[in-house]
Amino acid sequence: MSHTAFLERGDDRSFVCDWVVVGSGAGGATAAEYLSRHGEKVVLVEAGAWRDPEHYPTTAYGAMRDLLEDWGAQITRGRAFWPIVQARTVGGTTVVNSAIAVRTPDDIYALWRAEHGIGGELFEAAMKRFQDQLDDELKVEVGPPESRGRNNELAYAAGEATGIEHHYMRRYVKDCEGSGQCMQGCKSGHKQSLNTNFVPAVLERGGEVLSNAPVKRVFFKGNHAIGVTGRFRHPGLGTKGGRFTVRARRGVIVAASATHSPALLQRSRVRLPALGHYFRSHPGTGVFGLFDEPVDMNRGNTQGWASIQHRTAKHAYKLETLAIPPEMVITRIKGGGTKFMERVADYRHLTMWVLGLRAQATTGTVRNGLFDKPVVSYTLCREDLAAFRSGLAEIARLQFAAGAKAVMPGVHGLPYMIGPDEIHRIEEAPLDPRYYIAILSHLFGGCVMGADPRTSVCDLRGRVHGHEGLYIADASMIPTVLGVNPQHTVMSLSRWVAANLVEG
Numbered sequence: 001m002s003h004t005a006f007l008e009r010g011d012d013r014s015f016v017c018d019w020v021v022v023g024s025g026a027g028g029a030t031a032a033e034y035l036s037r038h039g040e041k042v043v044l045v046e047a048g049a050w051r052d053p054e055h056y057p058t059t060a061y062g063a064m065r066d067l068l069e070d071w072g073a074q075i076t077r078g079r080a081f082w083p084i085v086q087a088r089t090v091g092g093t094t095v096v097n098s099a100i101a102v103r104t105p106d107d108i109y110a111l112w113r114a115e116h117g118i119g120g121e122l123f124e125a126a127m128k129r130f131q132d133q134l135d136d137e138l139k140v141e142v143g144p145p146e147s148r149g150r151n152n153e154l155a156y157a158a159g160e161a162t163g164i165e166h167h168y169m170r171r172y173v174k175d176c177e178g179s180g181q182c183m184q185g186c187k188s189g190h191k192q193s194l195n196t197n198f199v200p201a202v203l204e205r206g207g208e209v210l211s212n213a214p215v216k217r218v219f220f221k222g223n224h225a226i227g228v229t230g231r232f233r234h235p236g237l238g239t240k241g242g243r244f245t246v247r248a249r250r251g252v253i254v255a256a257s258a259t260h261s262p263a264l265l266q267r268s269r270v271r272l273p274a275l276g277h278y279f280r281s282h283p284g285t286g287v288f289g290l291f292d293e294p295v296d297m298n299r300g301n302t303q304g305w306a307s308i309q310h311r312t313a314k315h316a317y318k319l320e321t322l323a324i325p326p327e328m329v330i331t332r333i334k335g336g337g338t339k340f341m342e343r344v345a346d347y348r349h350l351t352m353w354v355l356g357l358r359a360q361a362t363t364g365t366v367r368n369g370l371f372d373k374p375v376v377s378y379t380l381c382r383e384d385l386a387a388f389r390s391g392l393a394e395i396a397r398l399q400f401a402a403g404a405k406a407v408m409p410g411v412h413g414l415p416y417m418i419g420p421d422e423i424h425r426i427e428e429a430p431l432d433p434r435y436y437i438a439i440l441s442h443l444f445g446g447c448v449m450g451a452d453p454r455t456s457v458c459d460l461r462g463r464v465h466g467h468e469g470l471y472i473a474d475a476s477m478i479p480t481v482l483g484v485n486p487q488h489t490v491m492s493l494s495r496w497v498a499a500n501l502v503e504g
Helices: 026-037 060-066 106-116 121-137 150-162 198-204 260-267 326-332 337-344 382-401 420-427 487-503
Strands: 013-022 042-045 140-142 170-172 208-210 215-221 224-233 240-254 280-290 305-307 317-321 350-357 365-368 374-377 406-408 439-444 470-472
Touching (some): 013 224, 026 198, 026 487, 150 317, 150 382, 215 260, 260 374, 317 382, 382 406, 470 487
Parallel strands (some): 013 042
Antiparallel strands (some): 305 317
């Protein structure tokens, strides 16, 4: 079989398979690859375009245009409008993330057993076995020293100086060159995004990939899911093309993300009390440090250092390095005219270190909106905001421990730059989300798994309650935040769902 991309209006197509998988990111591509490996005929359907590494953009502008959902303009509704970062391309967000591989912490399995009635020794053993396999298949390694870059080395020095737990990251990258292009897609092809391995494997085994093909709805025979339908959409113009219908002999696997999976089920008239509820995230923000020496953050790993010192603390968060391109840095620079240009000239001397908040008390909702766009309602509660603020202060302390002469807190009402004796300004900032710059990049829930159909959408095997042949296999089934980067957990959960389908 083959890859089918955008088709003009009137050029309608029908496909027949064993399994149709909606979404080609960490969840969808992993499920499709596993099913095809075991002889199942799979059609993988993706709303975004197929782009090979040589066609990736080189700028942040190009990445927003070609690779992100709605140019990166999707935001939360609530007290603050925070961007939601998701890709819309074959391979999903694995194309634009930093390829960070972190195994599911044991305390998460215990939490799922205690609060959601799911798990057990068989499940946990399978998850760990799958993560061993993924380590090998996706070339997980700590990058070579020559590719780290000064941004990551300074963070490591800060960790050594303060005595916190810290480490260089394990990532899905073989022989990273340190080109600092993770968010624009890895043009060198070293990053193991799933469009370069799992998706092509589906094609090689006789599967079909539909790109530029947003699914409108799942259709049913009685309560049995038997396929999906939608219309192709032009990747540049956004115009609607021909209709497509995929009929699946065995079932439908929804892996369209924590925002699109619940919205798709809502459009498909699935009626469950928990559908669209329990949306969660790791809100992230960063602090820039200004150093006397050149740092050149975009030389080296986009993200290469991390600390989980505070992951299970009262104020719970993970710390990481992050390099962002100049056109994004200038959005954080205040001033105009000569003053603005003087501050832009500091770019080569800036580090950026970030936090991913383990926001355990805050939940939101997802509903299908106009033009089939998910509407996410999410406002960080006061308890989680206190942890968020605490993490910002900790980053500032680490920057100073590494030798920064000033830091840029990015909090409304605070000075543009503060010194080491002014960290208290961050600690005293208002607990109001409107005062903070943040993004949502690690998303969970909306179709959560659990034992009780009143408070969950699917069971531990991904089976949607009350429906036959309908499964969830992505981050939308995860019922809690993790406090670590979720890709390893999402892929192993997806493989668990697929393994149960082919092996029982």
